[in-house]
Amino acid sequence: MSATKTLPTESADPSLADNASIQLVTFRVHDVMLAIDIEHVQEINRLMDVTPVPEASSMIHGVVNLRGDVVTVINPHRVFDLPEDGDRSAGRNLILNIRGERIGVLVDSVSDILTVSRDELSARPQNVRAIDRRFIQSVYLRSEDLVVVLDPVGLVDTIND
Amino acid sequence: MDEPDLLNEFVAEAREHLGDIEIQLLQIEAMGEAINDGLVNTVFRAIHSVKGAAGFLGLTQINGVSHRLENVLGKVRDKKLIPDPYNVDVMLKAADRLKQLIESIESSNETDNTELCERLDKILDEEVASVATADEASEDGEAETVVINAESEEIEAEAASESVESESARPSESRKSSAKVKSIPGKSNAVKKRVESKLDDATELLDEAQGKKQSAKAATSASTSDSSTASVRRATAPAPESTIRVGVRVLDRLMNLAGELVLSRNQLMQAIAGASQQNQAMADQGTAASNRVGNLDAIAAGLDQVTTELQESIMQTRMQPIGNVFNKFPRIIRDLSASLGKQIQLRTEGNEVETDKTIVEAIADPLTHLIRNSCDHGVETPEVRTAAGKSASGTVILRAYHQAGKVMIEIIDDGAGIDPNRLKSRAIEKGILDADAAARMSDREAVNLIFAPGFSTAAVVTDVSGRGVGMDVVRTNIEKIGGGVEVTSELGQGSTVRITLPLTLAIVPSMIVGVGDRRYALPQSSIVELVQTDGKEKCIQRANQAEVLRLRGTLLPLVRLRQILGNPCDSSESDLDDCQLVVVETGHCKFAMAVDRVLDSEEIVVKPLGRHLSNLPLLAGSTILGDGRVAMILDTAGIASRIDLATESASDEDLPGERQPGEVAQDVQRMVLLSVSNRDRFAVSMDIVSRIERVEADRIEMLGERPAMQYRGSTLPLISIDEVVKVSEVDRPKQVHIIVFRVYGREVGLISPHLHDICDSDLTSGVQMIRDEGVAGIAVIQETSTRLLDLYGLTKVARPDWFEVTGSDDEQVQRSARILVCEDSTFFRTFLTRTLADEGHKITSVENGELGWCELAEHPDDFDMLMTDIEMPELDGIELTRRVRADGRFDELPIIALSSLADEESTARGRAAGVDDYQVKMNKPALLASIQSLIAKKMETVEA
DSSP, rough: OOEEEEEESOOOGGGGTTTTEEEEEEEEETTTTEEGGGGEEEEEEEEOOOOTTTTTTTTEEEEEEEEEEEEEOHHHHHHHHHHOSSOOOOEEEEEEEETOOOEEESEEEEEEEEEEEEEEEOOOTTTOSSSGGGGEEEEEEEESEEEEEEHHHHHHHHOOO | OOOHHHHHHHHHHHHHHHTTTHHHHHHHHHHSSSSHHHHHHHHHHHHHHHHHHHTTTOHHHHHHHHHHHHHHHHHHHHHOOOOOOHHHHHHHHHHHHHHHHHHHHGGGOOOOOOOHHHHHHHHHHHHHHHHHHHHTTSSSSHHHHHHHHHTHHHHHHHHHHHHHHHHHHHHHHHHHHHHHHHHHOOOOHHHHHHHHHEEEEEEEEHHHHHHHHHHHHOOOSSSHHHEEEEEEEESOOOOOOOOOOOOOHHHHHHHHHHHHHHHHHHHHHHHHHHHHHHHHHHHHTOOOOOOOHHHHOOOHHHHHHHHHHHHHHHHHHHHEETTTHHHHHHHHHHHHHHHTTEEEEEEEEEEEEEOOOOOHHHHHHHHHHHHHHIIIIISSHHHHHHHHHSSSSSEEEEEEEETTTTEEOOOOOOSSOHHHHHHHHHHHHHHHOOOOHHHHHHHHHHHGGGSSSTTOOSSSOOSOOSSSSSSSHHHHHHHHHTTEEEEEEEETTTTEEEEESOOOOOOEEEEEEEEEEEEEEEEEGGGEEEOOOOSEEEEEEEEEEEEEETTTEEEEEEEEEHHHHHTTTTTOOOOOTSEEEEEETTEEEEEEEEEEEEEEEEEEOOOOOTTTTTTTTTEEEEOOOTTEEEEEEEEEEHHHHHHHHHHHHHHHHHTTTTTTOOOOOOEEEEEEEEEEEEEEEEEEEEGGGEEEEEGGGGEEEEETTTTEEEETTHHHHEEGGTTTTSSSOOOOEEEEEEEEEEEETTTEEOOOEEEEEEEEESSSSBBBBBOTOOOEEEEEOOOOOEEEEHHHHHHHHHHHHHHHHHHHHOOOOOOOOEEEEEOOOHHHHHHHHHHHHHOOOEEESSSSSHHHHHHHHOOOOOOOOOEESSSSSSHHHHHHHHHHHHHHGGGOOEEEEEEESOOHHHHHHHHHHOSSSSEEEEEEHHHHHHHHHHHHHHHHHHHH
């Protein structure tokens, strides 16, 4: 059975709910640290039985049964052209809610949830090589590394094309 | 409630108000001078409500059109305007316009409806005086509105009683007051709306009160006042039928959840079945079995029942009457009759028949096309009709009804009918058919050529139909929703198009097949049969690049699902012959699919795929199987279009003349599957079984050496299979099934320790004959080798004494006959030859009708009787019979037709062709009796 962790949709701390700050779910795909605005993340699941879909785009990993709904799972390794890790034990299925449709993203591990001020985010710098600029919403520079904040709508729409 | 909400509410309500208006206006037109007040009032009120709300929301164009339409209707109601085709036409146009405006509500104010308004005004102006009085009437009475506003509760009763006193004043009253409400200056919108709605309520109650009063009046003229006051009191009570509007999304979600519940229930039932088996095993070993499992059984059964009912109820919420679609046809027929210069009347039946909302919506377009077709091609012009001795006006009947868990829709016209020969020649012209195939084709099949792609029979292409893209699209669309369509026709008398539709789309009976380590669902509606290759009659052959399946003389394109679905997970090329074949049919295309395994049949709940996957051509959706994993549903049409490209060249060049589109004879037998232990499987033909009973094993008693059972007040002799047939062991469960059948006038029960299934099985080939007593042959049914029991042979061995008595009686009249048997199934051919030879008859057997005819024509004096199967390749039994009867030499030749299922229709068809008797293949006593009586009769005629 998959353990489900439902994320808070509203922050308990009222100071965080204002428009000045944003909560990011950070996760790793191969060696790239990525993040998605928590607004778009519905839940994080362990990896489930995935059914491959014949003739689907290679960016699509397959479909899973999410409490009775059939949900498409995206393989970001294929989207960003990153090598796939052999070990999937820490892997998670990040369930996004994009315009009412639930879509899974297969990530190698989920790190933590950051609360950052919007001022700290910089718009699409030139120096991000690993990820196509189409998917980048902004970048957050931490002391030790760099977190690429993805535009989930852009990500999902790109696969359609 | 904010503005957009209000607007949505208005649109929903207006749709409801305008929903039936077309039908109602047409009824008003049909009644002409004899105006039905109730009907006109209903329409009037509907338009009035739309007008009021539109004015309130500032929808000026809708308000303007509805205001004028309301006035026209008012005039009709006041009997100052007699409805005729002209003014009803304008009213219909106005109703159409209102519908359009409501569908694009945001831009409605920018539309220009001046012309329509002028036409409506013109109708009004024809008698100016009455309109003027109505306008005047709305000038006064502002004070009264305030009263309504303040004491709105009382006004209902007051208004109601008022109507009792003066019914004639009522209609103008309500109209007047609503006009006043709008004219109140400076009142807040909310108040206005409240008053409006109160007024609407009041108007409704008024009507109800009036209706009640009138009926009361009619019933008892003596106590008029009493009954009317009573009905007024009742009228103020709340309406008894309460409904609630629910979003389709909510229903869909509910439906989904119910589907999930069904899955969970299935899993639970499986788990419990497993547990109870274990328990049983423990009990057998002498361990004390707890009754916990017994308890669980009961709980599970309860859950099972509730779940089923819940699912049915939720399904019910999605059901809509088919009348929602039928209602739009009177208008279409009316307009068509005018434009085609024909007189056509439409009759609809079964408007109340319900089916899933999605199906009701999906069937609208195909039905429209078929109705147009019936009017255009079917019903003739009045001149032609009168010349043919028919009434000048034609009738189209649209009928819906339930049959065998399906919804049937028939479109029947009494027009010219379809000429099969014209269709054939046309099909040859268009290259759809070659001359040979056309000659072989029966009239019934020929008529259905209209559904072939690129077919149009209209001599002149009209704008009504006949663009040549119609009927095949109709068929495809109907098949898309799991339905079917068929046409029958009597030249000169008319045609009937019959559509079969499923009750629901949400749950689809499917076959689960395995390819590699994946499972796929295949909707049962597209499956024709499952085939096991035998290397002879059924085998896989290569033609150029493509593989084909040879099946009973037909070649079908073969597609390997493993290849088409691409399974990168296991690239190992498995043994090509180690596969199972599923023959599917979609539209005009029939082909075989090779899968690794056929696993199970399951009722699956269709789950839509996300938008990234919804357009994949090979998939029709997905489902969640019992173990919680997702499986894809295959789209056979998608697969067909894929292989069309791949095999086109191969089949055209290499296999000329061998293709017979769609024509495969079927010999499906309904079999009861049973076993005495897990190693001994048996099958019994359902045709000879009277009934099956489940009984406690301890009810079986031994009378001497023989088992029997007290049953319905008498003793039922029983036979245990192991008395006659060798079995490895016999299980003795607590409950057994008794398969009751009749043999030589006696009822006998066969003891069946385990009953597995009743299934349709194709025994045409793949059956090995064996000469064991009581066994007719061995076949592979449901992947298990199964012995087919010959119940008569079995009984004869088990109870020889019964046959001695009857045998001696028969011997005096027993005649030996020379019989020609035509039967395509090797199994039945051998079975019949053996059975009849045992009785002393001389048998010649052939594989099909064509060979049978050759044999008969060459040796006309060698046969006393012809016995023929109905469904056969080359020449079927009916055609053979016709040919035989047409030849003068065989007037006296008795013909017995053999069938697996002797339904009335085919029986009638056979008798019409000249068949003397109909017999079920496995029913030996009846068959033998029939032979004797027909031979005796022939002798008499010859001697006489």
